[in-house]
Amino acid sequence: MILDGKQTSEKRLALLREKIEESGLYPRLATVLVGEDPASQLYVKMKHRACERVGIGSIAVDLPGTATTQEVLDTVHRLNEDPMIDGILVQLPLPPQVDTHSIIEAVSPEKDVDGFHPTNLGRLFSGSPVFSPCTPLGVMTLLAEYGINPAGRRAVVIGRSIDVGRPMAALLLNADATVTICHSKTQDLAAVTSGAEILVSAIGKARFVTPEMVGDGAIVIDIGTNYDENGKLCGDVDFDKVEWKTAGISPVPGGVGPMTIATLMENTFASARLRSCGPL
Numbered sequence: 001m002i003l004d005g006k007q008t009s010e011k012r013l014a015l016l017r018e019k020i021e022e023s024g025l026y027p028r029l030a031t032v033l034v035g036e037d038p039a040s041q042l043y044v045k046m047k048h049r050a051c052e053r054v055g056i057g058s059i060a061v062d063l064p065g066t067a068t069t070q071e072v073l074d075t076v077h078r079l080n081e082d083p084m085i086d087g088i089l090v091q092l093p094l095p096p097q098v099d100t101h102s103i104i105e106a107v108s109p110e111k112d113v114d115g116f117h118p119t120n121l122g123r124l125f126s127g128s129p130v131f132s133p134c135t136p137l138g139v140m141t142l143l144a145e146y147g148i149n150p151a152g153r154r155a156v157v158i159g160r161s162i163d164v165g166r167p168m169a170a171l172l173l174n175a176d177a178t179v180t181i182c183h184s185k186t187q188d189l190a191a192v193t194s195g196a197e198i199l200v201s202a203i204g205k206a207r208f209v210t211p212e213m214v215g216d217g218a219i220v221i222d223i224g225t226n227y228d229e230n231g232k233l234c235g236d237v238d239f240d241k242v243e244w245k246t247a248g249i250s251p252v253p254g255g256v257g258p259m260t261i262a263t264l265m266e267n268t269f270a271s272a273r274l275r276s277c278g279p280l
């Protein structure tokens, strides 16, 4: 079974549009893009397009690639203070001269629709999330939409990044999975990953996950966005060789990526509701 993130995200966006209409709210998202990285420009454009589709207002702040940490901080502070803005998204990665941690910490936790602020990560890790990072939360939604309940299942996450691997593990844990995180120092990786009933790869290496790393009948979720030696977009999983072993697998493109965008829209609406009338 293909876990189709494109189709699922379309369905979620259509539903969200209705919910926003019914709410009478007009949520607003501000994006901050520093520099001219083509991939980042594309993702920000996709976010603005999604906003338009669901009835979220969007404001783009584009800063030059030479911007300093202070200049980005000034922008974030201004957006924090702007009562018309419900969600702030600073597109990552930032150029090397900008201190990413300071920027993430500067975003008001109440407007942190990316869920990267330490307060929101702390809430997630304590088991009562408000905003969770969009990619891992999108994975949870994708699983739920296909009726896959992680409770009691052995879940293995490959990758321990603060924005994807760790929150992914926390969300699976909050959903009562038995979770293992693997990383560059993990010994005999295939022995660990092949025992997974749900295997999530967020390592960022093209076609890294091969058939011997996957157990029969596993659910495989591919969070990778990589380009192979021919410049072709591909995931962390060697899809063509692995698919036959799985009970469900998300492709790249058309899997987790579109779910990331749909989740950002859902988080922005959640923020607008929280800011307008208290608890969801």
Ligand SMILES: Nc1nc2c(c(=O)[nH]1)N[C@@H](CN(C=O)c1ccc(C(=O)N[C@@H](CCC(=O)O)C(=O)O)cc1)CN2
Pocket (backbone or CB within 6 Å): 042, 043, 044, 046, 089, 090, 091, 092, 093, 114, 134, 135, 225, 233, 252, 253, 254, 255, 256, 257, 258, 259, 260, 261
């Ligand atoms: N502030 C953030 N920065 C980044 C995030 C994030 O969640 N917040 N995630 C990634 C990039 N990303 C969103 O920003 C993202 C990546 C990929 C896709 C997507 O839909 N990809 C398509 C393929 C698109 C293509 O043709 O290249 C797919 O997989 O089908 C959406 C969002 C890093 N930065």
